[in-house]
Amino acid sequence: MRSEPQASAYRPDVHIESIAGWIGDPVPAAAFPKHELRFRNDRWAHAVGLGDLSGESWISHFGRFEPLPDNLPGPLALRYHGHQFRAYNPDIGDGRGFLFAQMRDADGRLLDLGTKGSGRTPYSRDGDGRLTLKGAVREILATEMLEALGVNTSKTFSVIETGESLWRGDEPSPTRSAVLVRLSHGHIRIGSFQRLLALDEKAQMEALVAYCLETYPGSTPPADAPGRDEPAVILMHQVVERLAALAASWMVAGFVHGVLNTDNMNISGESFDYGPWRWLPKWDPRFTAAYFDYGGLYAFGRQPEALLWNCGQLAVALRLLAETEPLVAALDRFGGLYQQAMARHFTWRLGVEPRGPEADTALIQAAEHAMTESGEAPDQFFFTRRGGRAAGDDAFGELLRAYTPTAGCDGAFWQEDAPPGILIDEVERIWSAIDEHDDWSALETKVSEIRELGRNLGEAPSPRGE
Numbered sequence: 001m002r003s004e005p006q007a008s009a010y011r012p013d014v015h016i017e018s019i020a021g022w023i024g025d026p027v028p029a030a031a032f033p034k035h036e037l038r039f040r041n042d043r044w045a046h047a048v049g050l051g052d053l054s055g056e057s058w059i060s061h062f063g064r065f066e067p068l069p070d071n072l073p074g075p076l077a078l079r080y081h082g083h084q085f086r087a088y089n090p091d092i093g094d095g096r097g098f099l100f101a102q103m104r105d106a107d108g109r110l111l112d113l114g115t116k117g118s119g120r121t122p123y124s125r126d127g128d129g130r131l132t133l134k135g136a137v138r139e140i141l142a143t144e145m146l147e148a149l150g151v152n153t154s155k156t157f158s159v160i161e162t163g164e165s166l167w168r169g170d171e172p173s174p175t176r177s178a179v180l181v182r183l184s185h186g187h188i189r190i191g192s193f194q195r196l197l198a199l200d201e202k203a204q205m206e207a208l209v210a211y212c213l214e215t216y217p218g219s220t221p222p223a224d225a226p227g228r229d230e231p232a233v234i235l236m237h238q239v240v241e242r243l244a245a246l247a248a249s250w251m252v253a254g255f256v257h258g259v260l261n262t263d264n265m266n267i268s269g270e271s272f273d274y275g276p277w278r279w280l281p282k283w284d285p286r287f288t289a290a291y292f293d294y295g296g297l298y299a300f301g302r303q304p305e306a307l308l309w310n311c312g313q314l315a316v317a318l319r320l321l322a323e324t325e326p327l328v329a330a331l332d333r334f335g336g337l338y339q340q341a342m343a344r345h346f347t348w349r350l351g352v353e354p355r356g357p358e359a360d361t362a363l364i365q366a367a368e369h370a371m372t373e374s375g376e377a378p379d380q381f382f383f384t385r386r387g388g389r390a391a392g393d394d395a396f397g398e399l400l401r402a403y404t405p406t407a408g409c410d411g412a413f414w415q416e417d418a419p420p421g422i423l424i425d426e427v428e429r430i431w432s433a434i435d436e437h438d439d440w441s442a443l444e445t446k447v448s449e450i451r452e453l454g455r456n457l458g459e460a461p462s463p464r465g466e
Helices: 042-049 055-062 133-148 190-198 201-213 229-253 302-318 324-331 335-348 357-374 377-383 395-400 422-437 441-457
Strands: 025-026 035-042 077-078 082-084 088-089 099-104 110-116 155-166 174-183
Touching: 025 302, 035 055, 035 133, 042 155, 055 155, 077 099, 082 190, 110 133, 133 155, 133 174, 133 422, 133 441, 190 201, 190 302, 201 229, 201 302, 229 302, 229 324, 229 335, 302 324, 302 335, 335 357, 357 377, 357 395
Parallel strands: none
Antiparallel strands: 025 077, 035 155, 082 088, 099 110, 110 174, 155 174
């Protein structure tokens, strides 16, 4: 069984102050006409020492954004550039969010509280800086399911309905508004480095590399890696490891992020910023989440390629500090690291002990073929065959019978007919109950079911580079 996040005292640590003068801009939070708490993630609130906040204090800090004790004196909208669908855009940054606070958890990790829908900033362009309540509900569902399925993801910390009517082109309008707070292991993006390259800010690039190495400690490069003692090269290796593992965890989860721009890529390797996401209804590498992704650039099967391309853009930016050869050597590790991570996550979700690269790769390929032929949803496929159960007479079944089940695969949870899922029809059902009847029970039930899935899957593989 998976353990709950460990409770911790509140330990503020505003580590970003060392680079705050150029990494972001102080901004005010929007003044909202209403503050109605809709979601409060108490298990993660306790992990950062905020679980005992009263309802009034919660609204004050995460609806009105009054500073937390000994924390940032005011919100900070971060600056970055980025490739958006492979087109470089220097006119972006935190357009409807900001960094609000930093603190340590029980393990000493530095965590950020950031926002979505908290008002206009210097980077809002033509946007209103707001978030729809439906968007907030979708982010709750995405982060809860990804966490259950072993993906290194941000956590939805708080959702407060704010009483404004918003107009959007991609959902019926007017629609309800909300402000969301997410708990993340950092908000430094590949686009943060791209901005410094564009401005030729070498000293700030060196400071940002140092900040990331200290804030997100990871492994050292292989012994034979060229330039392995250079800070920029060390960071490059760590990011490649993390994003290769992230890509693999998305694939095993059957998750399609939808918008894999470089400004959506955290240096920490943490998945975040959920917009047009989808879960696969069937195994289809061409399945695309974003209706505006006309060419399928970020289709399900192209996600590893997209993350490798984004790593390449980080390498381009780090050329301000390092030679090409050691950065390319780090990039060249992506494929092998991805395959290793696929095996770790695939066998974990299937509930069997790994048997080595050759056997595990064959098992994965046979599973993909079986899902393609049958049209069975990945969620159901993994659930039905957990621990080697229901190993049929096809090629996948023959391979599966050679594997040893992990502990806990015979519990009552796995005897149910189906796992909890959040395919698009289910998401719309949950939202309709909220939108039409202000009925939050379906969402609350789904979150409970998803968390039970996570507990029964057990401890997930650790992300590489952490």
